[in-house]
Amino acid sequence: MKTNIYKKLVRQYYEELWNKKSKAMIEELFTDDIEFHGSLNIDTKGKKEFENYMDAILKGIPNLHHGIEILLEENATIAVRAIYNGTHSGKLFDYEASNNRIKYNGASFFKFRDEKISNIWVLGDLATLHKQIASPKNSQ
Structure with missing residues (x-):
């Protein structure tokens, strides 16, 4: 069943690629x-x-961790509700390192072709992220 393959790929995307930083x-x-x-x-x-x-x-966030809260499949698309955590210890776009702990939510949508990920859309709570990295060291 392809759904199981798709879910496995998405879990590897978060766990292996992002959390373990395995660019391979x-x-x-x-x-x-x-x-x-x-x-x-x-x-x-x-x-x-x-x-x-x-x-x-x-x-910008060398220790960034992606946590999967919800993983759903519909019509060969996988949807994920994720929580992102880390420390803003390097320059991230226009923001110099604040050394703030960050935590924000997001949703991602994955499409597939030939049993590989072909398209990813990510929607993150940027208001929360910007607030956390733009302010002086916070206590989060």
């Missing part, structure tokens, strides 16, 4: 023309552009 998973998980649309106003096409995006995020 980019080759294994994605189609060559992977399209990523992020709520941080970033769109990428292809594995190399995604890797560059990942590098930029991890430069």
Whole structure:
């Protein structure tokens, strides 16, 4: 059943690629023309552009952890409610390191082709993220 394969790929996306920072998973998980649309106003096409995006995020939040709260499948699309945690200890876009702990919610939608991830849309709670990284050291 493809749903099980899709769910496995999404779990590997979060656990192996992001949480364990295993960039080798980019080759294994994605189609060559992977399209990523992020709520941080970033769109990428292809594995190399995604890797560059990942590098930029991890430069700003090196210990970023993605937690899966809900994982659902509908019509060969996987939807995830996620919680992101980490420490803003490097420059993230226009924000210098605040050393603040961050925690915010998001939702991601995954599409597939040839048993690989071909498209990802991420919608994150940017208001909360910006508030946490723009303020002086917080106590979160």
